[in-house]
Structures are given as structure tokens and as C-alpha cells.
Amino acid sequence: MFVDKDSIIINGVNMGQYITEAKFSFNKLWSSDSGRNLAGTQSGTLIGIFPKLVLQFRKLTKTELERIVPILDSPRQTVSYYDPRKRDNETMQTYTGDYEITDKTIISGTKKNEGFSCSFIATKKRV
Amino acid sequence: MKTHTSAFKTAIKEYGRELDSIITYEHDTETIELGQEELNSLTPSYEGSILKSVMKQLIIDSNVEIPIDTEINFQFGVKVRDEDVEDYRDNYDYVSFGSYIVKETEMNEDTLSYTIKCYDKMLYSMKDYEALDITYPITIRNYINAVANKLGLTFKNANDTFPNYDKVINDELFLSRETNIVEEEGQEPREETTYTSLGYTYRDVLDQLAQVTASTICINEEDDELELRYINDTEDTIDEEYLKDTNVKFGDKYGKVNSIVLSRSGESDNIYLQNEESVETDGLCEIKIVDNQFMNFEDRSEYLPDILDQLDGLEYYINDFSSTGIVYYNLCDKYSVIRDNTTYDCIMFNDEILITQGLEENIHTNMPEDSETDYDKADKGEIKLNKALLLVNKQDNRIEALVQSVEAQEEGLGTLTNRVETNITSTEASINAIQNTLTNGVETLKNQLITIDAENGITVSTDQDVIKTIMNNYEFSIRNGETKLAYFGYDSEAGETKAEMDNLTVQEYFVTGYHRFEKFDVDNEQRTGVFYIGE
Numbered sequence: 267m268f269v270d271k272d273s274i275i276i277n278g279v280n281m282g283q284y285i286t287e288a289k290f291s292f293n294k295l296w297s298s299d300s301g302r303n304l305a306g307t308q309s310g311t312l313i314g315i316f317p318k319l320v321l322q323f324r325k326l327t328k329t330e331l332e333r334i335v336p337i338l339d340s341p342r343q344t345v346s347y348y349d350p351r352k353r354d355n356e357t358m359q360t361y362t363g364d365y366e367i368t369d370k371t372i373i374s375g376t377k378k379n380e381g382f383s384c385s386f387i388a389t390k391k392r393v
Numbered sequence: 394m395k396t397h398t399s400a401f402k403t404a405i406k407e408y409g410r411e412l413d414s415i416i417t418y419e420h421d422t423e424t425i426e427l428g429q430e431e432l433n434s435l436t437p438s439y440e441g442s443i444l445k446s447v448m449k450q451l452i453i454d455s456n457v458e459i460p461i462d463t464e465i466n467f468q469f470g471v472k473v474r475d476e477d478v479e480d481y482r483d484n485y486d487y488v489s490f491g492s493y494i495v496k497e498t499e500m501n502e503d504t505l506s507y508t509i510k511c512y513d514k515m516l517y518s519m520k521d522y523e524a525l526d527i528t529y530p531i532t533i534r535n536y537i538n539a540v541a542n543k544l545g546l547t548f549k550n551a552n553d554t555f556p557n558y559d560k561v562i563n564d565e566l567f568l569s570r571e572t573n574i575v576e577e578e579g580q581e582p583r584e585e586t587t588y589t590s591l592g593y594t595y596r597d598v599l600d601q602l603a604q605v606t607a608s609t610i611c612i613n614e615e616d617d618e619l620e621l622r623y624i625n626d627t628e629d630t631i632d633e634e635y636l637k638d639t640n641v642k643f644g645d646k647y648g649k650v651n652s653i654v655l656s657r658s659g660e661s662d663n664i665y666l667q668n669e670e671s672v673e674t675d676g677l678c679e680i681k682i683v684d685n686q687f688m689n690f691e692d693r694s695e696y697l698p699d700i701l702d703q704l705d706g707l708e709y710y711i712n713d714f715s716s717t718g719i720v721y722y723n724l725c726d727k728y729s730v731i732r733d734n735t736t737y738d739c740i741m742f743n744d745e746i747l748i749t750q751g752l753e754e755n756i757h758t759n760m761p762e763d764s765e766t767d768y769d770k771a772d773k774g775e776i777k778l779n780k781a782l783l784l785v786n787k788q789d790n791r792i793e794a795l796v797q798s799v800e801a802q803e804e805g806l807g808t809l810t811n812r813v814e815t816n817i818t819s820t821e822a823s824i825n826a827i828q829n830t831l832t833n834g835v836e837t838l839k840n841q842l843i844t845i846d847a848e849n850g851i852t853v854s855t856d857q858d859v860i861k862t863i864m865n866n867y868e869f870s871i872r873n874g875e876t877k878l879a880y881f882g883y884d885s886e887a888g889e890t891k892a893e894m895d896n897l898t899v900q901e902y903f904v905t906g907y908h909r910f911e912k913f914d915v916d917n918e919q920r921t922g923v924f925y926i927g928e
Contacts, residue, residue, distance in 0.1 A: 297751030299717065303406075304641060304732070305633035309717050311751040312409040352477075393481045 267348045273355075274319070275346040276386065277337045284334060286381065287322035290347070295391070314391020317358060319347060321386070325378035331367070338362050338384055345386050360386040394627050395488040395614060397721040400473040404486070405718055405752075406634050411472035413485050414748055416453065418465040431457045433506055435467065437490050438745040441724050442761070443624075443704070444682065446599040446610040448515035449724075451493045458507045463495045465511060469720060469748065488721055491614035513612045517544040518595035522567045524588050529565065533687070534558040537602055541619040544595060549618035556607045556699035566686040567593040570788045591788075604682045605696060607703035609725050622725045624707070624740060629722075630729040637715040637753070643730070643737045647760055648708025652679035653701045654766045655688050663771035666697035668705050680704060681764035694773070710737040711760050718752035 267290065268274065271282040293316050300310025326334065337343060342359055349356040368380035404410055414435055416427040433454040441447035451467060459465060470485035478484055493511035500507055525539045534551070541548035564570075568588035575585045603610045608621040651671035656663045660683060667677075682688065688696045709727070722728060726741045740758060747753045838845040844852045850865025860878070863870050868882030879894040902911035909924045 297749070299751030299753055300408075302638060303634055303717050304636040304638045306638075307634055308408045309406060309634070310408055310410075312411050313750045314411070 267350050269348045273348045274321070276343050277340070278344075279333070279337060281321060284323050284326065284330065285321045286324045289320040289322075291318040291320070292316075292351075292392070293318055316388045316391055317347075317349070317356075318388065319345060319360070319386040320383055322383045323381055325381050327376065327378050328373050331379055338365055342389070343386060349392075351392075356392070358388045358392070359390060360388055362386055394625075394629065394723055394726055395490070395721045397488045398473070398486045401471055401486040401488065402721065404471045404473045405720060410752075411485075412748070412752060413470040413472070413482065413487075415468045415470070415482075415487070416455075416459075416465050417468075418459060418463050420460065420463065427455060427457055427459075431455055433504075433749070435469075435748040436745065437467070437748075439724060440743045441609055441611070442742050443609055443707075443725075444604045444607065444680070446515060446518070446596060446603055447724055448519075448596075449491075449493075449513040449612070451490070451511040451513075453507075453509040453511065454501075454504075455507050455509055456505070458498055458500070459495050459509050461495050461498060464492055465495065466492050469746075489614060491612065492617050514544075514546060514617055515596070515599075515612050517546065518599055520594060521590055522593040522595050522598055523590075524565065524568060530561045530563045532558065533560050533562065533602070533605060536562055537606075537619075537621075540595060540598060540602070544619070546612075546617070546619045549613055549616070549620040553621075555621055555623075556703045557605050557696050560605070560687075560692075560696060562687065565788065566689075567591060567598055568788070601685050601687055604685050605687045605700075607700045611724055614723060623703070624725050624727050625723070626727045627722070629726075630731060630736075631716075631719060632731045635716050635719055636730075636732070637717055640713070640715040640755075641732070642713040643732060643735075643739075644711040644713075645760065646708055646710050648678055648706070649675050650678050650680055650704045650707040651675065652677055652766075653697055653704065654679050654681040654764070654771065655685065655693050655697065656681055656683045656766070657689055663766050664694050664697070664773060665766065665768065665771050666694075666701050666773065668701065671705070679764060679766060680761075681766060708738070709740045709758065711758055712737065712739050713757040714755075716754040716756060718746070718754050719756075720746060720752075720754065 268282070268288045272280055274281040274285070274288060295313040295316055297311035297313050301308070303309045323334070339362075342361060344357060345360050346355050346357045348354070363385040365382055365384040367382055370380060371377055373379055413429060414432055416432065416435075418425055433456065435454075436452045437449065438451075439447055439449040453459075467490040468487040469490065470482070470487035472484050473486045474484040476484055491513060493513055494516050495509055495511050496516065497510040498507055499509075523543075525536075525543055527536065527539045531539070534553075534555075538548045538551050541551075565588060569591050570586055570588055572584050572586045574582050576582045599610045603621075606621050608623055611620055611622050612618070613620040613622075649671055651668040652665055653667075654663050654665040660681075663681075665679070682700075712730070714730075722741045722744070724741055724744070728739055728741065730737045730739055741756065742758045743756065745755045747755070842853060842855055844854075846852075849863055852861055852863050854861030859873055861872055863872065867885070868880065870877050870882065871879040877893060881892050882890065884891050899910075902909055904910075904926070907925055907927055909926045910921065911924060912919065912921050914920070
């Protein structure tokens with residue numbers, strides 16, 4: 267949840283100032299033993315819940331983008347977010363998905379890149 | 394059953410169960426704990442049955458190498474609570490699989506993980522049997538205790554009574570024995586007995602002890618002690634919720650066991666004890682124990698009652714099924730499975746648990762091998778009825794062949810003795826001894842009429858006769874005492890062949906020198922002539 271401007275910190279950078287939207291997914295990963303047993307009852311092992319954060323960035327200046335991109339390109343990130351189940355800020359290690367930057371004009375001075383989104387996916391299950 | 398909570402039993406079959414595994418061990422005075430991050434998969438398994446020893450196995454796929462000979466402890470858990478806890482394991486209930494010893498470790502280059510093969514402490518018995526520090530005679534119970542101590546284990550049943558616990562072993566059974574007279578200057582000659590290996594391991598000995606005690610010998614999961622385990626009726630029932638929807642087979646029923654047969658001498662010498670009422674009602678179901686060294690002597694029939702007492706009435710369903718995971722049953726646990734409104738009573742003998750990101754358990758119980766005893770030729774005790782049999786005495790390196798009539802006082806015996814090699818396995822010794830006899834003959838063979846020995850060859854004569862016939866490589870003679878009544882042979886003193894006898898009757902002719910003595914008729918007159926025949 268985005269409960270205040272400091273809710274999302276990635277690699278020490280407060281993302282609250284750069285985003286227009288944050289989507290929180292809590293995805294279940296099931297083992298291959300999942301299915302129906304002889305009684306027809308669904309059975310199986312839950313490997314865990316892997317949180318995923320999708321951030322919609324606003325239009326960013328050249329300077330702002332240059333600050334964000336190294337984080338997006340790094341192989342691993344440390345993400346702090348407010349978890350509603352834990353009712354507290356949680357920290358997780360993530361990896362990022364692909365992202366695209368669209369420019370409709372030459373970016374200089376106060377001109378900005380178009381907004382874009384990027385996902386941050388937990389490498390370990392939520393404990 | 395492994396100690397477990399009711400919450401564990403419920404959670405293990407739930408959709409959305411969450412699992413955990415822990416391996417702990419000591420290394421360089423430090424306690425190492427491997428968990429979900431380090432462990433990729435674990436597969437505990439065993440294959441067992443009644444009347445044998447069982448060793449459990451654990452195969453680990455781990456990102457961390459564990460040194461060989463390390464003793465590890467394995468626990469498996471299921472999440473049973475969802476509380477806000479500091480350590481996530483506080484929300485899990487665990488069952489213990491006990492301790493294992495790392496035997497092999499191999500690196501997998503493709504996954505950069507290690508395949509680690511471990512066995513429980515029955516591994517300690519996989520070495521050559523040596524003389525125990527005991528004095529004979531000794532009871533079965535004390536003997537097992539001595540074996541356990543020799544292996545560095547504690548015998549769990551050291552103070553219990555169990556089948557044949559008080560039977561006595563009179564001498565060493567698993568080593569070859571040779572007694573020599575030792576003479577040292579200034580000292581009385583004394584006997585010295587030396588023992589050499591017959592190729593048995595302690596595991597072989599435990600297998601035979603399992604037969605004597607009508608048990609399954611294994612390592613207890615909770616305390617690592619050597620245990621005589623008997624069928625444990627858990628009174629626990631599982632249903633289709635625990636079964637996968639593939640590979641589910643419940644077949645024939647085995648039992649009721651109602652006959653125990655002890656067999657030796659190539660299964661030619663059998664004695665048995667039966668529950669005759671059960672045989673009548675339920676049909677014969679026998680368990681045959683073959684060539685058990687403890688039950689190989691004149692007192693072997695005394696072992697039967699305890700064994701039959703223990704196994705009489707044993708019955709269970711043959712099965713082969715995959716489960717979504719039960720985990721808490723132990724070897725020899727008796728449990729029930731309800732399927733399609735039918736209840737199958739089963740015994741846990743073979744189990745394999747596949748723990749990866751998920752859980753699967755494969756359980757099967759096979760039909761024991763068929764044995765067919767010819768009860769017409771078997772006895773209820775040690776009475777031989779017109780028997781011919783071979784007894785292999787491994788300890789004294791002797792094969793005894795006995796032919797004995799039912800009138801036990803008569804001694805119409807033929808015996809043969811031969812030597813066997815002492816530095817080969819007991820089975821090889823038995824086979825070699827028989828082959829040696831067939832190939833090379835025997836040193837002495839005697840019955841009522843014929844004696845074969847190295848000195849005279851073949852002598853045909855009863856003990857009461859004065860007249861005897863002797864045949865060997867240089868003579869054939871008929872003698873009255875030492876007087877030759879007829880002799881055909883080579884006189885080594887004269888250096889010539891001879892034929893000697895008091896009387897000789899020739900019907901047609903005989904030749905001597907250049908002449909032939911022959912009968913002929915002339916004008917119906919019977920004559921004997923001497924005719925020159927030349928060279």
C-alpha cells in the first residue's frame with residue numbers, strides 16, 4: 267500500500283516523488299504436486315507468495331531519468347514497501363522487468379520523457 | 394508412527410500446505426543448519442519386510458556440500474499456524490526422520506549443487522563380522538546386545554522379552570574354527586583355537602537374528618538405537634484425501650500366516666510348526682526360514698513356538714500407491730486405507746518420500762516370495778525318517794552325510810568326510826565341498842558290506858565274514874584272513890603277474906607256453922588233448 271510519500275524506497279531512493287501509480291500484486295506460486303486427489307479434492311503445496319510491485323512513472327526530466335535508470339538496470343534491488351498483511355514496512359529483494367522510454371521531442375532543459383512503467387518482482391517468497 | 398501432532402496430520406493433506414525441511418549437523422565444533430535456501434530436494438526411503446534388517450536411505454540435493462561421514466539430523470515440517478512470529482518456523486510442526494551418516498557426495502556441474510547420499514546407522518553393520526567379546530554359551534538377547542555394542546549402538550530391547558530371547562548359543566557361528574595343539578618349552582601342551590572369516594558381515598548376522606526373533610531389525614528414528622521392531626497397529630486410518638488420483642492399487646490379501654518352516658541342507662531337511670485349525674479354515678500360508686545358523690542344530694525345533702506365536706495370524710493387503718504425502722508412518726506400522734468404501738489393512742514396508750518444492754510419497758508392499766514345502770517329507774521335530782541328508786558345518790569345515798533308519802538305535806550308516814577350503818564364503822564353501830567330493834572322490838566310504846579306503850582300495854566283506862574280496866590297482870584277490878584263496882595281480886617282489894588258486898576248472902581250453910589243453914570228442918569218446926600251437 268502507498269500509505270504516505272515514503273511508502274516505496276528502492277535502493278535508498280524514495281520513489282514517491284517520481285510515480286503516478288503503484289500496483290501491488292501478491293502472486294501465489296504452486297508446486298507441481300498441485301491438483302485433485304483421489305477424492306476429487308483440490309490438494310497441493312503452496313511454494314509461497316511472491317509480491318510484485320508495478321510502478322507507473324510520471325514524465326521525467328533527463329536528470330530525473332538518469333537517477334532512476336541505474337536502479338532499473340541493476341540485477342537486484344532492495345525494495346521497501348508497506349505490506350498490509352504485516353501492517354508494517356517490509357523489505358524484499360527484487361528483479362525488474364523490461365521497460366521502455368518514449369521521447370516525443372528532443373529532451374533538453376525542461377523537456378521530459380513520456381511516462382513509463384516498470385515491475386519489481388520478489389526473488390523470495392514472503393515469509 | 395513418527396511423533397506428530399494432529400495439526401500436522403490435518404495440514405499435510407490441505408490445499409495450500411506450506412512445507413519446510415531442516416538438516417542439522419556439527420562441523421568443526423559449529424552447528425550447521427541447512428534450510429530452504431540450501432536444500433533443493435530430499436528423498437528419504439527404505440525397503441523392508443519382516444524377518445530381515447532394514448537400512449534407511451536419504452538422498453539430498455543441496456547447494457552446500459556436507460563432508461563424508463558426517464552425522465546429520467533431518468526434520469520435515471508443515472505450516473500449521475499463521476501467527477505473527479519472529480521465526481517463521483514457529484508456525485510449523487515437524488516430524489523427525491532421525492540421524493543419517495553421509496556416505497557419498499557428488500557435485501553436479503550443471504546445477505552446481507551436490508547430490509549427497511546418506512544412510513542411517515545400520516550402515517555401521519556393513520562390515521566383516523569379527524569375534525565378539527563374549528563367552529559362550531550366551532543367550533540370544535545378550536548376543537544381540539553384544540553385536541549392538543560392537544557396532545557402537547545401544548540395543549533398545551536389552552531388557553525386554555521377545556521371541557526366543559532366552560535361547561542359548563553354544564559356540565561361535567559365523568567364523569571358521571581351527572583348533573591346534575600349541576607346545577611351548579617348559580609348558581603343558583595346550584589347545585589354541587583360531588577363527589577366520591566365513592565372509593559374513595554384521596548385517597548378515599542381523600538378518601538371521603531377525604528371523605530368530607520374528608522381527609524387523611532397524612534403527613529407531615527417535616533415539617538411533619538398534620531395535621527389534623514388530624508390527625505396530627497404529628489404529629490410524631487414511632482415506633482418498635491422502636491418495637493421488639493416479640497409481641493406486643490395492644490387490645490381494647497376504648495371510649493369514651499359520652505355518653513356520655525351518656529348512657536346511659538345500660531345503661531337503663524341513664521341520665515345521667502350524668496352527669492347524671487356521672490351516673484347516675483359512676488354508677496354508679507358510680513362512681520358510683532357510684539355512685539360519687542359529688536354528689541349525691538338534692534344538693532348532695525349540696525355536697518354532699515363539700516364532701509362530703509372533704507371526705500366527707499375520708495378514709495384510711498388497712498395495713502400490715502414490716500419496717499426496719502422509720510422512721508420519723514408520724516402518725512396520727499397520728494402518729488402514731479406505732477406498733471406495735472398502736477398508737484395506739496395510740503394513741508399511743516400503744516407502745519413498747519425494748520432497749522438492751512439493752511433496753509426493755510412494756508406498757508399496759509386495760507379495761512375499763512363494764515357498765512350497767513338501768510336508769510329507771517334513772517333520773514336526775528332529776526325528777529323521779529314512780532320511781538321506783547333507784549337513785554343512787561351516788564352523789568346523791565339515792560336510793556330514795547321514796543315512797539313518799527310523800529305528801533310531803540301528804546304525805546302518807554310511808558316512809563320508811572331506812575337507813573344504815576355509816578362506817571363502819560359507820555358500821562357496823558348501824558348494825565347493827560338494828563339488829570337491831564329486832570330482833575328487835572321498836578318502837573313506839564305508840557301509841555294511843563295502844569299505845573304500847586309500848590303503849586297500851575296495852574291500853567287500855561284512856564285519857562278521859572271514860572271507861573277503863579285495864580289489865585295487867595291483868590285485869584282485871579273495872582271502873580267508875590273510876590267506877589268499879584266489880589271487881590275480883602283479884607280484885611286485887617277483888616282478889611278474891600271477892594268478893594263484895587252489896582249484897581251477899576250465900570248461901573249454903587253456904593255453905600254456907606253446908601248447909593248448911583242450912577237450913574234444915572222437916567217436917563219442919570224451920578226450921582231453923595237448924596240442925602244439927607254436928608262438
